[in-house]
Amino acid sequence: MTHSQKEHSVDQSTTHTETATSRRSFLRGGLAIGSAGAIGAGLLANGLPAFAAEKSSDITQGDIAILRFLAAAEIIETDLWRQYNELGGIPDSEVPGGSGSAPYITALEVLDGDMSQYIHDNTEDEISHFKFINAYLISKGADPVNLDKFRTLPSSQVTGAQNIGRITNLMQLTVDTSWWTKYRSRTKNPDFGDTFPQAIPALSKGQFPAIPRNNADLNSPDHVQAIANTAGFHFAFIEQGGTSLYPSLAQRVTDAEVLRILLSIGPTETAHFQTWHDKAGNAPPLTDPTNGLVFPNLNAPPFGGEDFQTNLIMPEPTVFLSRKFPACSIIRPTETKGAAMGALKALTDDGLFIGQSKEFFAVLHTLAVQADEAQRGY
Numbered sequence: 001m002t003h004s005q006k007e008h009s010v011d012q013s014t015t016h017t018e019t020a021t022s023r024r025s026f027l028r029g030g031l032a033i034g035s036a037g038a039i040g041a042g043l044l045a046n047g048l049p050a051f052a053a054e055k056s057s058d059i060t061q062g063d064i065a066i067l068r069f070l071a072a073a074e075i076i077e078t079d080l081w082r083q084y085n086e087l088g089g090i091p092d093s094e095v096p097g098g099s100g101s102a103p104y105i106t107a108l109e110v111l112d113g114d115m116s117q118y119i120h121d122n123t124e125d126e127i128s129h130f131k132f133i134n135a136y137l138i139s140k141g142a143d144p145v146n147l148d149k150f151r152t153l154p155s156s157q158v159t160g161a162q163n164i165g166r167i168t169n170l171m172q173l174t175v176d177t178s179w180w181t182k183y184r185s186r187t188k189n190p191d192f193g194d195t196f197p198q199a200i201p202a203l204s205k206g207q208f209p210a211i212p213r214n215n216a217d218l219n220s221p222d223h224v225q226a227i228a229n230t231a232g233f234h235f236a237f238i239e240q241g242g243t244s245l246y247p248s249l250a251q252r253v254t255d256a257e258v259l260r261i262l263l264s265i266g267p268t269e270t271a272h273f274q275t276w277h278d279k280a281g282n283a284p285p286l287t288d289p290t291n292g293l294v295f296p297n298l299n300a301p302p303f304g305g306e307d308f309q310t311n312l313i314m315p316e317p318t319v320f321l322s323r324k325f326p327a328c329s330i331i332r333p334t335e336t337k338g339a340a341m342g343a344l345k346a347l348t349d350d351g352l353f354i355g356q357s358k359e360f361f362a363v364l365h366t367l368a369v370q371a372d373e374a375q376r377g378y
């Protein structure tokens with residue numbers, strides 16, 4: 001596929017003018033090649049979404065758009081979790097690649113002795129999420145999502161990492177740690193416009209590695225611990241994002257089976273989040289001697305007290321839908337309007353895409369716009 005053809009595909013996917021003929025040729029091409037990953041060199045491949053009107057079993061354009069945005073999000077999650085697994089998890093046949101970094105694993109284990117297992121299992125889950133959603137899209141005659149052409153960012157140079165192109169950058173993160181206070185508030189909700197203080201203010205401002213960038217990063221134990229602490233808070237940031245994204249988008253799904261997919265995957269993101277919420281609370285207070293990054297004692301002022309105990313890992317009840325109702329223990333936020341674009345902005349602000357091309361941002365923007373245009377019944 002030529003560059004101009006790819007751009008044409010991206011444009012066309014916004015116009016909703018696909019014909020049955022082109023859909024059939026896409027299906028033939030897909031079957032001939034034999035796997036979703038091999039279809040075309042571009043991310044949107046060469047086919048376009050099918051339409052509800054064409055066949056009664058088909059899903060709506062809106063459902064396809066929502067699933068395609070989620071597939072992209074899951075590919076992004078997989079790319080970042082694979083990097084964590086190579087160095088801090090358990091490389092094996094389920095999650096291949098890398099050979100581990102002993103100093104990094106030792107530092108992660110300060111947060112919990114099972115960190116490597118949890119990193120592995122979270123990674124395996126993300127792989128299963130994007131593969132399932134893409135396979136489901138194909139089964140409905142719709143395009144899977146393929147971001148392989150954007151695997152252009154460098155790997156860590158530390159011993160234990162694979163040296164391959166990445167979609168995401170884990171070495172310049174600006175981690176939003178307000179999930180810590182958001183889930184502990186009894187009176188505020190982001191869906192009411194409320195904002196929440198950062199648990200680790202310094203981490204939300206600068207740019208910090210969440211994996212060792214090279215072997216020199218392993219020289220200072222406190223620096224390695226700061227990197228592991230950063231990862232610990234980043235794990236929870238990523239998974240609380242997924243925890244909100246699925247229920248937010250589910251409100252605009254039309255087909256009951258597509259709704260079932262969102263309602264079945266979303267809570268696994270919540271299972272991840274709660275695990276990471278628990279582990280982040282064990283990150284030891286310290287100051288990174290190489291860059292001054294401070295991890296404060298979260299059991300001391302301005303935190304501390306019953307609602308800020310580091311062993312609180314379940315959501316506190318808070319205001320939901322209207323202040324006239326009693327407080328409710330809920331996922332937050334779940335506002336559906338603009339949910340996909342909000343997720344994309346959060347990932348971008350996180351620094352995950354530093355170094356990515358303009359085309360990458362354009363493609364992700366298009367997928368988010370289409371997902372946010374989806375409405376129930378369309």
Ligand SMILES: [Fe+2]
Nearest residue numbers: 074077126129
């Ligand atoms: Fe996921």
Ligand SMILES: [Fe+2]
Nearest residue numbers: 077239242269
């Ligand atoms: Fe996830």
